[in-house]
Amino acid sequence: MSRALLLSLLLGAAPLAASAETVIITNAKIETAGPAGEIASGVVVIKDGKIAAIGANLATPAGARVIDAHGQVLSPGIVAASTSLGVEEVEGVASTHDEAAGPEIGAAFDIAYGVNPASTLIPIAREAGVTRAVVTPVPGRGGGDRDEEIDIAAQTAGGPEHKSPGASLFEGQAAVIRTASGDTDPVLKSRIGMVVDFGETGARTAGSRGAEITLLKAAFDNVRRYQKNRAVFDKGAEIPSHLSREDLEALIPVVEGRTPLLVRVHRAADIRLILRLAREEKLKLILEGCEEGWMVASDLAAAGVPVLIDTEADLPDSFETLGSRLDNAARLQAAGVLVAIEGSRDFNNVRQARFNAGTAVANGLSYQAALAAVTINPAKIWGFGDRTGSIEVGKDADLVLWSGDPFETSTYPVAVFVAGQQQPQDARILKLRDRYAKPSPDGYPREYH
Amino acid sequence: MRTPWVLVAAMALGLSACATGDLAQNKPDKSTTASAAPAPAHEQKPLPPGLDPTVDRDPFPSTYHPLPSHPTAIVGANILTATGAEIDGGVVVMVDGKIATVGPAGTPVPAGAEVIDGKGRWVTPGVIDGHSHLGVYPSPSVPSLSDGNEATDPNTAYVWAEHSVWPADPGFDRARAGGVTSLQILPGSANLFGGRSVFLKNVPSITAQGMKFPGAPYGLKMACGENPKRVYGSKGRTPSTEMGNVAGYRRAWIDAADYTRRWDDYHAKVAKGEKADPPKRDLTLDTLMGVLKGEIRIQNHCYRAYEMATMIDISHEFGFHIAAFHHTSEGYKIAPLLAKEGICMLTWADWAGFKMESLDGIEANAALAHRAGACVIIHSDDPIITQHLNQEAGIAMGAGNRIGLNITPAEAIAWITLNPAKAAGVADKTGSLEPGKMADVVLWSANPFSIYAKADKVFVDGALTYDRRDPRFQPRSDFELGQPGEGAFQ
Numbered sequence: 001m002s003r004a005l006l007l008s009l010l011l012g013a014a015p016l017a018a019s020a021e022t023v024i025i026t027n028a029k030i031e032t033a034g035p036a037g038e039i040a041s042g043v044v045v046i047k048d049g050k051i052a053a054i055g056a057n058l059a060t061p062a063g064a065r066v067i068d069a070h071g072q073v074l075s076p077g078i079v080a081a082s083t084s085l086g087v088e089e090v091e092g093v094a095s096t097h098d099e100a101a102g103p104e105i106g107a108a109f110d111i112a113y114g115v116n117p118a119s120t121l122i123p124i125a126r127e128a129g130v131t132r133a134v135v136t137p138v139p140g141r142g143g144g145d146r147d148e149e150i151d152i153a154a155q156t157a158g159g160p161e162h163k164s165p166g167a168s169l170f171e172g173q174a175a176v177i178r179t180a181s182g183d184t185d186p187v188l189k190s191r192i193g194m195v196v197d198f199g200e201t202g203a204r205t206a207g208s209r210g211a212e213i214t215l216l217k218a219a220f221d222n223v224r225r226y227q228k229n230r231a232v233f234d235k236g237a238e239i240p241s242h243l244s245r246e247d248l249e250a251l252i253p254v255v256e257g258r259t260p261l262l263v264r265v266h267r268a269a270d271i272r273l274i275l276r277l278a279r280e281e282k283l284k285l286i287l288e289g290c291e292e293g294w295m296v297a298s299d300l301a302a303a304g305v306p307v308l309i310d311t312e313a314d315l316p317d318s319f320e321t322l323g324s325r326l327d328n329a330a331r332l333q334a335a336g337v338l339v340a341i342e343g344s345r346d347f348n349n350v351r352q353a354r355f356n357a358g359t360a361v362a363n364g365l366s367y368q369a370a371l372a373a374v375t376i377n378p379a380k381i382w383g384f385g386d387r388t389g390s391i392e393v394g395k396d397a398d399l400v401l402w403s404g405d406p407f408e409t410s411t412y413p414v415a416v417f418v419a420g421q422q423q424p425q426d427a428r429i430l431k432l433r434d435r436y437a438k439p440s441p442d443g444y445p446r447e448y449h
Numbered sequence: 450m451r452t453p454w455v456l457v458a459a460m461a462l463g464l465s466a467c468a469t470g471d472l473a474q475n476k477p478d479k480s481t482t483a484s485a486a487p488a489p490a491h492e493q494k495p496l497p498p499g500l501d502p503t504v505d506r507d508p509f510p511s512t513y514h515p516l517p518s519h520p521t522a523i524v525g526a527n528i529l530t531a532t533g534a535e536i537d538g539g540v541v542v543m544v545d546g547k548i549a550t551v552g553p554a555g556t557p558v559p560a561g562a563e564v565i566d567g568k569g570r571w572v573t574p575g576v577i578d579g580h581s582h583l584g585v586y587p588s589p590s591v592p593s594l595s596d597g598n599e600a601t602d603p604n605t606a607y608v609w610a611e612h613s614v615w616p617a618d619p620g621f622d623r624a625r626a627g628g629v630t631s632l633q634i635l636p637g638s639a640n641l642f643g644g645r646s647v648f649l650k651n652v653p654s655i656t657a658q659g660m661k662f663p664g665a666p667y668g669l670k671m672a673c674g675e676n677p678k679r680v681y682g683s684k685g686r687t688p689s690t691e692m693g694n695v696a697g698y699r700r701a702w703i704d705a706a707d708y709t710r711r712w713d714d715y716h717a718k719v720a721k722g723e724k725a726d727p728p729k730r731d732l733t734l735d736t737l738m739g740v741l742k743g744e745i746r747i748q749n750h751c752y753r754a755y756e757m758a759t760m761i762d763i764s765h766e767f768g769f770h771i772a773a774f775h776h777t778s779e780g781y782k783i784a785p786l787l788a789k790e791g792i793c794m795l796t797w798a799d800w801a802g803f804k805m806e807s808l809d810g811i812e813a814n815a816a817l818a819h820r821a822g823a824c825v826i827i828h829s830d831d832p833i834i835t836q837h838l839n840q841e842a843g844i845a846m847g848a849g850n851r852i853g854l855n856i857t858p859a860e861a862i863a864w865i866t867l868n869p870a871k872a873a874g875v876a877d878k879t880g881s882l883e884p885g886k887m888a889d890v891v892l893w894s895a896n897p898f899s900i901y902a903k904a905d906k907v908f909v910d911g912a913l914t915y916d917r918r919d920p921r922f923q924p925r926s927d928f929e930l931g932q933p934g935e936g937a938f939q
Contacts, residue, residue, distance in 0.1 A: 092804030312833050314938040316619050317588040323934030358900030407900050409843030412851050429811045436781050437852055
């Protein structure tokens with residue numbers, strides 16, 4: 001396969017056919033998550049898949065379909081910051097897992113290849129208002145979790161896979177997908193970030209935290225040496241490295257600071273350690289987890305490092321999360337850290353993201369900051385904030401019209417637009433619901449209806 | 450306190466010598482009482498209490514005492530009683546650890562009672578988590594504290610969850626801040642019969658006995674489906690299939706019936722003064738016998754409709770009642786059957802799809818089943834969700850109202866209060882705001898089903914056990930002292 005073709009496969013996900021439909025949404029309470037802030041009652045025009053106009057009162061373009069929002073909330077689509085969407089269908093069925101590199105590969109693992117556009121979880125994500133999702137690799141899921149199901153799985157064959165001891169410290173590369181219905185290639189961009197687990201998870205592979213830091217530094221050093229002299233490597237001469245050529249190649253944009261390194265890290269001391277590593281190695285960082293981030297908030301702010309956090313995490317569920325607090329998001333935001341709020345990774349439950357934003361508000365984060373934390377912030381953090389994440393003219397029309405406050409338990413999406421196309425609300429769970437919400441009309445089993 | 454040996458004779462004579470109050474299972478059963486019949490012809494030495502399962506059915510009795518309290522009234526809040534009523538701006542009075550009065554604005558407050566201004570806030574019964582592993586799978590989650598599954602035999606009805614409960618689990622403190630006043634702690638689901646559950650008051654305690662809810666019956670954890678067959682099938686043992694699971698249940702109930710008959714025969718002979726050899730006591734069969742006698746309640750992990758229907762048939766075959774199915778992702782498919790059988794169903798709002806047996810879980814599960822007349826409960830099975838059961842119930846209610854089921858907060862509050870109390874057999878004591886019941890009460894900052902709602906004050910037996918604004922009422926577990934964060938989580 002030619003390099004050009006490969007690149008086009010990797011990066012050139014064909015954009016959705018631009019929607020010919022022009023839509024005007026009137027009488028909406030618009031939460032822009034952008035510079036315009038909240039517009040108490042306004043209008044948004046969608047044309048050619050983009051947001052064409054925003055205003056208090058705009059004329060209806062010729063031929064436009066009019067949606068009267070009746071005062072309901074229009075928000076940007078939610079950007080799920082770190083998920084297994086499309087690469088894990090059923091957690092308890094290992095054959096549906098494509099989110100881990102396996103024993104033979106590390107940094108070079110590109111999660112985008114495994115994204116399944118037919119995943120039933122993609123329509124479910126849309127039902128939670130998710131229009132884009134970042135898909136990030138994880139280590140083979142292992143034991144040590146409190147969850148009873150995982151405890152059982154760990155005891156049995158066919159349960160979560162463990163990474164082999166010789167495996168790479170690098171989990172592989174993330175991708176961003178769009179949740180449009182019928183999109184045969186939902187990957188918008190692959191290789192948007194490199195993923196490393198630090199702390200207890202990383203230490204399980206490396207042996208200890210100290211070993212992991214040393215191995216990471218050695219890896220980056222080897223990448224730089226390889227980059228300077230590929231020919232030496234090609235001749236089989238010495239670049240002492242446990243990384244394959246593919247791994248070394250994949251790490252070049254990381255050591256150049258062009259591609260962010262996502263590090264999953266939890267305790268305060270480890271966060272400081274990773275900040276130092278990034279300073280020394282000149283890496284661009286994104287941190288995920290960061291339960292004790294509030295303890296080092298000023299360090300994070302000074303370094304300009306963004307974080308992806310779960311705002312429900314308040315348990316000392318490991319020795320590296322002893323300081324977990326419900327107001328972690330509020331404290332980090334107050335210190336000037338760019339915060340993205342995640343849904344629950346358990347069971348691929350990206351549905352939780354909007355509720356977690358509400359939980360952050362209940363624990364001190366401002367409403368506007370929470371909205372940004374599930375829309376424009378993750379888009380910025382992952383490098384596509386110029387395309388989506390807020391309601392601004394010229395951006396992709398990734399929009400959700402909600403029945404109420406998007407963070408509230410009783411709220412559901414009334415209409416979801418991805419790149420200007422209104423999406424069907426046809427998730428499998430809604431079809432099941434509708435099948436059983438009424439008795440069979442003719443005595444035949446519901447399977448006939 | 451263990452029942453003293455000398456007391457056993459008194460109990461056998463039917464005297465009211467029960468030191469631990471109204472524990473139903475502590476009372477001698479009829480056959481034992483019958484042994485008090487006059488002038489036995491054959492003087493039989495009574496068995497030591499540890500060898501007769503009917504004598505001391507409460508060997509690890511509750512030592513729970515309510516925390517200190519004083520008469521307290523919450524005035525002006527919106528009250529959800531969990532009996533179907535919503536009282537706007539009403540009054541709840543707690544005296545001597547009990548609900549004294551619940552009424553509309555203007556209801557008199559006793560002189561000397563502390564008055565809490567509830568204006569703009571909401572009052573509900575304390576949240577009850579009907580499915581928790583706090584203490585048995587505590588935080589931190591490390592192997593040396595993971596004691597929830599005795600996954601060494603498909604039938605471990607002989608283990609009791611209370612013996613694995615680590616009372617210092619910081620999860621109890623987090624759950625209390627989420628309004629949880631009682632919880633059912635269950636063994637895991639690795640086994641067909643996982644062991645006895647224990648029902649706890651959510652108060653800080655050095656011992657599990659100090660948390661045990663006085664008078665609560667025991668539960669027996671059973672498990673359908675994937676977990677038992679996977680755990681034992683992977684070890685090359687039975688069960689390795691669903692049909693193996695069912696055979697395993699039936700064989701056990703046959704043994705239990707035989708054991709029950711042997712003890713009944715023994716007690717009947719003793720009562721008649723005939724010579725009798727006591728059966729050998731068996732801790733597994735003790736628990737199953739307790740179920741057959743209606744003293745221990747079946748709490749059955751079971752996701753799918755067809756499995757639940759089979760379990761119901763087994764209950765008819767052997768003559769016992771299933772108190773509740775847990776997880777029940779497919780409860781909505783057979784809700785009328787559950788309603789007819791009087792079996793509660795515990796489920797999540799939106800956790801589903803994580804394994805084949807939960808694949809058909811839908812957000813409207815609880816709402817559809819509720820409308821079909823089933824006793825519906827929102828549970829956690831998780832130390833995070835247990836802190837948000839009010840919001841989980843809100844999600845489940847919202848999913849129903851999205852399709853026009855018109856479920857009100859006054860109805861849905863029962864999903865996390867009165868109904869879990871029913872499933873655990875304590876609805877006569879707690880779970881609703883009714884005079885005479887335990888004053889297990891939560892004052893919420895907002896409508897409890899809102900994502901923004903926080904528990905402002907949590908009362909257990911009328912005593913303030915948590916106050917969001919007062920650090921004096923924010924207990925921190927021994928484990929968290931001196932650790933980063935010092936146990937402060939909000």
